[in-house]
Amino acid sequence: MAKLILLLCFLGACTVSMANEVTVFKCTIKGVPTFSQTPCAKDAKVITLKNVNIMQTNALQSENALVIDTSVDDYLEVQQIERDIVKLELKIKQYQQEYAQKKQQVGYMTQDKANRLGADSIADAIATETAVLKQRFEPQIKQAQQQITALTQKKQQLNQQP
Structure with missing residues (x-):
């Protein structure tokens, strides 16, 4: 049981550390700009956005600090x-x-x-x-x-x- 918890913690830490950027796709569908996590059209424009470190955000929120991305x-x-x-x-x-x-x-x-x-x-x-x-x-x-x-x-x- 202890090994399972340790393994889950390790996998969770790897997931958090790898999430530095978020890729969003911008398409214009019928004249309306649309944002998606997957390509929504052949001419989709790739937008890379900085991601907020979840661990830091949670720590700051617990200290009643405001985090703005x-x-x-x-x-x-x-x-x-x-x-x-x-x-x-x-x-x-x-x-x-x-x-x-x-x-x-x-x-x-x-x-x-x-x-x-x-x-x-x-x-x-x-x-x-x-x-x-x-x-x-x-x-x-x-x-x-x-x-x-x-x-x-x-x-x-x-x-x-x-």
């Missing part, structure tokens, strides 16, 4: 940041396209409309309207670019953490 959370946050950056880049592109379209419409200014705007000439009216458009779109584009910069810095910080 943020590797999965960091990975998911980086993925969300990348999606947010893509959305912001699309928003900038939309602003630029809208600005170009409105600027082109302003270029079709007539003398009658220029007179109604109080301009001395069509060129003055076009310059005034273009400046108004620029004041409208430039801050929106700059704000989106600043958000991209902040997200990129946050992403770099998360990627640098061990």
Whole structure:
């Protein structure tokens, strides 16, 4: 009986010491990111995550200490940041396209409309309207670019953490 208990303890210790990393597979199924312990598709992306030492975790929890394993959370946050950056880049592109379209419409200014705007000439009216458009779109584009910069810095910080 004592030999059996000793054998079980030895096998348990070997199992705990071998569990240093966890491999997870990421697949996109019908547009939804899916995580699995086994390959879920032919194009499955392998993700290796650090595993928490169970013995240390139990010891710390018994001392009322908080153990946090943020590797999965960091990975998911980086993925969300990348999606947010893509959305912001699309928003900038939309602003630029809208600005170009409105600027082109302003270029079709007539003398009658220029007179109604109080301009001395069509060129003055076009310059005034273009400046108004620029004041409208430039801050929106700059704000989106600043958000991209902040997200990129946050992403770099998360990627640098061990």
